[in-house]
Amino acid sequence: MSILHVVNKSPYEKNSLEVCIGYYQDGDAILLIEDGVYAAMATGKFASALAGKDLNVLRADLSARGIADDKVVDGAKLVDYGGFVDLVGSHGKVQSWL
Amino acid sequence: MKLTIQVNEGPYQHEAADSAYNFAVAALEKGHEIFRIFFYHDGVNNGTRLTTPPQDDRNIVNRWSELAEKHNLDLVLCVAAAQRRGIVDADEMKRHGKDANNIAPGFRISGLGQLIEGAIQSDRLVVFGD
Amino acid sequence: MSETKKFLYVNRKAPYGTIYALESLEVVLIGAAFEQEVSLAFIDDGVFELAKGQDTKGLGVKNFSPTYSALGDYDVTRIYVEKESLEERGLTLDDLMHLTYEDEDDDWAEKDSIHLVTRAELSKIMHEQDVLFDF
Numbered sequence: 001m002s003i004l005h006v007v008n009k010s011p012y013e014k015n016s017l018e019v020c021i022g023y024y025q026d027g028d029a030i031l032l033i034e035d036g037v038y039a040a041m042a043t044g045k046f047a048s049a050l051a052g053k054d055l056n057v058l059r060a061d062l063s064a065r066g067i068a069d070d071k072v073v074d075g076a077k078l079v080d081y082g083g084f085v086d087l088v089g090s091h092g093k094v095q096s097w098l
Numbered sequence: 099m100k101l102t103i104q105v106n107e108g109p110y111q112h113e114a115a116d117s118a119y120n121f122a123v124a125a126l127e128k129g130h131e132i133f134r135i136f137f138y139h140d141g142v143n144n145g146t147r148l149t150t151p152p153q154d155d156r157n158i159v160n161r162w163s164e165l166a167e168k169h170n171l172d173l174v175l176c177v178a179a180a181q182r183r184g185i186v187d188a189d190e191m192k193r194h195g196k197d198a199n200n201i202a203p204g205f206r207i208s209g210l211g212q213l214i215e216g217a218i219q220s221d222r223l224v225v226f227g228d
Numbered sequence: 229m230s231e232t233k234k235f236l237y238v239n240r241k242a243p244y245g246t247i248y249a250l251e252s253l254e255v256v257l258i259g260a261a262f263e264q265e266v267s268l269a270f271i272d273d274g275v276f277e278l279a280k281g282q283d284t285k286g287l288g289v290k291n292f293s294p295t296y297s298a299l300g301d302y303d304v305t306r307i308y309v310e311k312e313s314l315e316e317r318g319l320t321l322d323d324l325m326h327l328t329y330e331d332e333d334d335d336w337a338e339k340d341s342i343h344l345v346t347r348a349e350l351s352k353i354m355h356e357q358d359v360l361f362d363f
Contacts, residue, residue, distance in 0.1 A: 003355060008117070009228075019240075019272060022312075023351040034113045060120070081124035088222050089099050089130075095238070095354065096225040096362040098106070106248075106363065139251055139363070178254060210258040217359045218233060218262065225362045 001092030002027040007036035008098065011046045016097040021049055029054040031087055037061045040072050047073040056087060099130045102216030106227030108143030109158035110151070115144050118226040119161060126169055134172045134216040142175040142185045147202035159202050166204030173205045174212045233358035234265045239274035249277045250292050252363040260302035267306040269350060275313045278324040293325065300329030300341055307341045310350050
């Protein structure tokens with residue numbers, strides 16, 4: 001059963017994203033919310049670690065932090081809370097990497 | 099989809115309470131059912147009616163109460179966590195000889211079993227925390 | 229009664245610095261009464277929760293580590309400790325409490341509850357679960 005990995009902390013602050021990636025398997029998805037969205041900055045050092053993953057980012061948290069759509073790493077899907085809900089439904093369970 | 103939501107942090111200190119609320123609203127808008135919202139750790143502080151946040155910003159506690167009333171939601175504060183942090187309803191006040199209670203409308207205090215039951219009965223558990 | 233679910237309680241935080249370790253343990257104990265298929269995972273600083281020799285007298289806070297030893301009595305027999313987390317913290321299984329349970333299907337033989345697993349193995353286990361709890 002696939003996992004929706006939700007990462008809410010900045011990868012510059014905590015290792016949660018790094019650990020998450022270690023547990024990610026094909027068929028899973030990652031959703032970045034809250035401070036976790038900083039990982040999705042194209043110019044940041046975590047962009048490459050996210051390559052090849054089903055990456056979703058909560059747009060509301062990007063906007064709040066002044067990160068424009070075009071600053072986000074290629075391949076990331078920007079979602080709203082409705083999209084968050086859909087992701088929860090389309091994966092068997094949720095792992096919150098707090 | 100039947101959802102149980104767990105909120106691990108108090109209002110304002112962490113974004114968890116906001117993320118959980120916005121998620122809950124979106125889920126309801128999409129026609130899903132929220133079986134229970136369970137507040138644990140400092141999350142029980144979402145259930146005090148004594149907050150006076152600045153007028154020009156969201157009122158997190160009232161927002162929960164209003165959402166609960168509008169959609170008949172079950173907002174549960176873990177009793178053990180609430181006792182530790184001083185969130186008290188009328189029963190707890192009597193039981194422990196406190197001189198006041200402070201629980202906000204729409205919330206109830208109950209045991210951890212409510213979280214477990216939520217996890218068993220729901221299709222998904224979504225945890226918001228730090 | 230509906231069929232049982234596979235519950236995994238994920239612990240990633242050290243004890244005492246915050247309350248998450250203690251309060252997550254309380255969930256496990258209460259949860260035992262619901263007779264689901266329970267496993268615990270200790271990853272990152274969560275491995276420190278199982279360190280032996282915890283002595284909190286100087287802090288004036290309750291030492292809750294003995295509670296882990298009672299998990300066997302609550303039918304918690306699968307405690308997964310992530311190998312990479314242990315190693316990067318310079319620890320071995322010898323540094324952890326020896327947690328056991330009595331196997332009622334094997335003449336009450338005492339068995340180890342702790343299983344040292346790699347991240348890859350624990351990921352596989354995590355994917356097999358129905359519900360993941362995080363604190």
